[in-house]
Amino acid sequence: MQLSRRAIGVSALAAALIAAAVGISVAAGRDDSAPTTAASPPGRVVQPGAPGQDSRTLSPDELSRLSAPPHSAADAEFMRRMVTHHLQALELTALVGGRSTSADVPQLAKRIEVSQNEEIAQLRQWLVDRGEPLPEPHANHVGHGDLMPGMLDATDLTALAAAKGAAFDKLFLELMIRHHEGAITMVQQLYRDGGGVESAADRVAREVNADQSIEVRRMRDMLATR
C-alpha cells in the first residue's frame, strides 16, 4: 500500500475559512501546530509467559525481529482451490432457471450465487495482495487434477441438468449440500495443515466456513420438507 503524505490543500483552507464561521475546525494532522502530539518516549516492551511464568522484557533487537506469521503455501493453495470450488457452485445455480418450479429453491440459488461471487472476489483479492498466482481459468472443469472435497463429477452434473420440477429441486439441494460440505471440509483441512494462521487468511477461511454452514443448514431444512 502506498500512503501519501500531503500538505494542507487550498480546498481545505477554504473549508476552514467557511467552517471557522460556524465553530467547526478543519486541520491538517501532524504538521499542524495546533493540538498536537508529543512524541511519546518508547515504553517498555514486555512479552508475558504462560500462566505462572514471568514476563520478559524484550530488547530493541528482539523487538525488531518480531513479526506476525506470514501467509503460508497452504493458505495460498486454499484460496486458489476455493475459487475453483466456488465456481462450480455457480455452475449449479446456473441450472436452476427453467428447471426448478418452486419458489424457494430459485431464491436460495440466488442467495448462493451472490455470496459465492462475493467470496470469489475476496479470495482473488487475497491472492493478488500477496502476489500469489490466481487459479488457472479452467481448473474447475471435470477431469482437471485431483477432485476436491464435495466437487461433483460429470455424472452428477448431467443428472442435474436432465432433472425437472420437484426432482430437480431435491437433487439440487442434495448436490449443493454435498458441495458446500466439501468447502467446510477444505476449511478444516486448511487448519489441519497448519494454515489459517495469518490473520487475514484466518478471517477469509472463517467467513467461508460461516457462510457455507449457514447455507447448508438452510438447505437441510428445505430438503426435510420435500
Add this chain to the structure above:
Amino acid sequence: MALSARKGIVATAAALLVLAFTPGVAAADPDPRIGLGGGWLDAEEAASNIERLAHVDKPAGSFDPANPSNFSYVASDLAFKGNTAFMGGYNGFTVFDVSNPSAPSLLTTVVCPGGQGDVSVYGNLLFMSVEETRGRVDCGTNPAVGQRFQGVRVFDISNVTNPQQVAAVQLCRGSHTHSLVTKPGDTENVYVYVSGTAGVRGDGLAGCNNNPASGVDPSRWRIDVIKVPVADPAAAAVVSNPRLFADETGKIDGLQNTPPTPQHPSGSNWGPSPITSACHDITSYPALGLAAGACQGNGILIDISDPANPKRIDEVSDPNFAYWHSATFNNDGTKVIFTDEWGGGTGARCRDTDQPEWGANAIFDIVDRKMEFRSYYKLPVPQTIQENCVAHNGSLVPVPGRDIFVQAWYQGGLSVLDFTDSAHPKEIAFFDRGPLNPAALSLGGFWSTYWHNGQVYGSEIARGFDTFGLKPSADLSAAEIQAAREVVVAETNPQHQQKISWTQSRATSRATFDQLARTCTSTITGNRNGVLVVDGVTCLDGATVRGAITVRRGGTLLAIDSTINGAVASSSAAALHLYDTTVNGAVAVSGTTGSLAVVDSQLRGAFSLSGARTPGFASVVAGNEISGVLSCTGNTPAPINVGAKNKVRGLAVGQCAALD
C-alpha cells in the same frame, strides 16, 4: 478571548438563551467531513464541538510499517483504570499513562498475539480475548511451536509496566469479545461472559464439537461463563454455558435461523449474516440486574441477577439489521442502543447510497423489561468508498439529565449523539479524518471511542491512540461538560456499565439551568415595565423588570444577568433559577416541585425558601449577597451551598443557618 472562567460560563449561557430560539444553528454546509485529504499519519481532520488533544502513534512491535492496515496488528478495544488506559490489539495490548490527557505517554507494549484483543480491567486484573489460531498459551509469536490458545487470558496488572499472565481459559470458539459481570454484594468473584463467533476449533480440545443444534451438547448456540475468584485468579474456570437462544420447547437454536429476507434491503448479500448461534458482544449492567446481548441475528435482554445462570427475558430482530454487534444502556436503564455492523467493519457502508437505517444504531426504550423500537441513528455524513465505516463501539458521556453517547464509526470518525429523546437522536459533536489510503480501501479508523473521567479516548486501528476534549456549544453547555467531568470512576469498561450518580455541585446545578434554558417559552432581554406573571418557562436574559414577579403553580422562572426591581413571589413553581441577578425586593419561594437555585445573585431584601419538594435536586443557595434575612424551612432535600458561601447581612436561619 481572555474571559475569566466565571464570565466565560455566563457568556455561554447567555448565548444559549438566545440560541434556543434561533433555528438552524451550526449546520455547516457543506459538512467539513466531506472531501478530507487522506494519508496514514497526515490525513486532514475535521471536528465540531470536540477537539483532539493529543495523538500517540502505535509503538514499535504493534504495527507493520510496510502495511499499516496489516490485519495482524489491528488496534482494537479500550479499557481504563484510573489514569491508565489499556488499548487492546491483535498482537497484544498497549498501556498509556493519561494523567495528562493532553500529553499521554506510552508505558508498556505487551506482545501477546491472538486477536481480537478485546480488553477489560477489574482491580489488578486485565482480561483479554483471543480467537485466532496463531494464539499461543505462552504469548509466543511463532504459531508453529508451543501450545495453541483460543479463549480468555487473565493478566495481573498490579505493575502496569510488567503485566504477568496468571490464567488462560481455553474455549471451543475462542473469545471474539467478552464482558465483565458482577453481582452487587459479591466482591470476591468476577464473572466473564464470553462471546465466541469463530468456528469451533479443530485441534481436539476436550468437549468441543460441531454438533448440530439437535445433537449432543453442541459447542455452538451458547455463551461461555467464566468465574474468576478475585483472590485466586489462577482458578478462573468455565462455570456454565447458558443456552440463551433456546425457545419455549427447549430447542437451543430458538432464535433467528434464516435472514429475514433473501437479501439485505440494500440489494446486496447479507454480510455478515444475521443468524443467531452466538452473541457478538454483551453489555452488563449489574446494578439493574440486566444485560443486553447483541447476538448476530437478534438483540436480547438478559436477567443477570444470578451471574452464572443468566436468563433471556426479551428478544428483538430487525429487517434492516445485518449483524447485531454491541449494546449500551442509558444510565437509567430505560433505553438501549444496539449497533449493526453491516459489512463486518471492513466494508465501506457509509456511502451516500446507503440508507440511514443500514449499518446504523437502533434505539429502543425498555418498558416493563421489554424492548420497544424508537429510531435508527446513522453517522449523518457520507464517507468515501476508501473508508471502512459502520456503527461500532461507544460509551455514555455522563451528563446529568441527558443521554449522550460517543461512538466510533471506523473511518467515519467519531460521532457524539444525544438520544435523550429516543425517537429523535441528534448529533452534537464529531471528529473525522480523511481516508487512511486515498487510493484504495485500507482498513483503519476508530474501533472504540469511550468517555473516561473527563475525556474521550479513541483507539485507531492503524494510527494509534487519540485523546479528545468536548467543547461547549449550543447543544452542550460548559456546565454540562463540567458536570460530566466531575464524575470519577475507578475503572471504565463500557461493556460493564456502572450506575453513575452525581454529587451536586455548581456545575450540575448550572447544567440543570442550561437544560431548562433550552425550553424557554418566552424570553425577555430588554426592559420590561409592570408586574410579570410567569406561566410556562419564562426566561430573563440581561433583562430589567420594573415591577414584581409572580410565578404561578407549575411555572418556571429562569433569570441570568438580570435586574428585578420588585419582589419575587413563587408558589408551587416547577422551577426557579436566578443566576447573577439583582433583586431589589423580597424573594419568597414556597413549594417548588422540580428544582431551585439562587446563585451569585444580589438579593436586597429578605429571602425565604420553604416547602420545596425537589427529589434528586437539593435547592442551591450559593455565592449570593443577601441584605435581609435568609430563612429556610421544610425543604426536602435541605438547601445546600455547593461550597460557595453566601454573604448574609441579616440572619441565616433554619435549614440555611450554615449556608453563610
